Amino acid sequence: TNILSLLLPQIGNAYFAPLVRGVEAAAREAGFDLLILTAAQAGRRGVNLRQRIAELNSDGMLVFAHSLDRADLEHLHRLHMPMVLLLQPPPDGIAIPCVNLRNRRGARSVMEHLIEVHGYRRIAFLRGPAGNSDSAWREMGYREALAAHGIACDESLVATGGFEQAQAMASVEAWLQAGVRPEAIFAGDDDSAYGAMQAIQRAGLRVPQDIAVVGFDGLDFSQYLAPPLTTVRAPIEEAGFRGSEQLIELIRTGHTTQEILLPTELVVRQSCGCGPQAQQGSACRHSEQGGQL
CATH class of the missing domain: 3.40.50.2300 (Response regulator)
Structure with a gap:
């Protein structure tokens, strides 16, 4: 046909x-x-x-x-x-x-940026829907980066964003209402990053001065957020x-x-705490064959 x-x-x-x-x-x-x-x-x-x-x-x-x-x-x-x-x-x-x-490597690249460039240690993670393989690999990268830098994973800083703006907003609002205040939030995708930013700003806080936010996917709208979103381009x-x-x-x-x-590519903008002169990071280019690395 x-x-x-x-x-x-x-x-x-x-x-x-x-x-x-x-x-x-x-x-x-x-x-x-x-x-x-x-x-x-x-x-x-x-x-x-x-x-x-x-x-x-x-x-x-x-x-x-x-x-x-x-x-x-x-x-x-x-x-x-x-x-x-x-x-x-x-x-x-x-x-x-x-x-x-290569979700795990992409997640590690943005986590390493938060830890090594900005010195953040209390980094929260908004996971995607249950059973989603992209979310699982990204969470693995998050946890591996913490461990590689000697940072214990605080399970109270891991919540569900569901790859959805509204769900992520609700999770971040719940953190803030409970007095949980991470230094940075790694959202599992750009939609949930946007929801996290909205929750932070509605609480009268600033991104990135009070809480930094980064995402994943590199969707077109991410560059137009206020501030522009640091993300991992897929x-x-x-x-x-x-x-x-x-x-x-x-x-x-x-x-x-x-x-x-x-492969994925780290795109550094301003939501992580970098200035407006921030340049796009290096692509995580690797062989396309083999396991998830």
């Missing part, structure tokens, strides 16, 4: 625009059309997701993290549906190609493009690279 399908949990988040651009660009270059299906939309309509996928009649499917559960992935794998997973590892025992980020559009290339190769040849790991 020369059609690829892309399954997303929803499309309301700023994260998905560059991802879709990348997927669509690679599909268009190869002569494929793209259909987008959201799990949230199917659920609201009471549509069986497996049935809806079968009705698409596409040549293959790109599946974003948490769009399908393990049972659905196993079902499609048994049907020999060509699939590539975007920003999630395959379930144990199921060989599905995937594209992932190559989201490239992830979509490379995943689409993987899927097309799998459709045409029956095989493809099993895992692609993309």
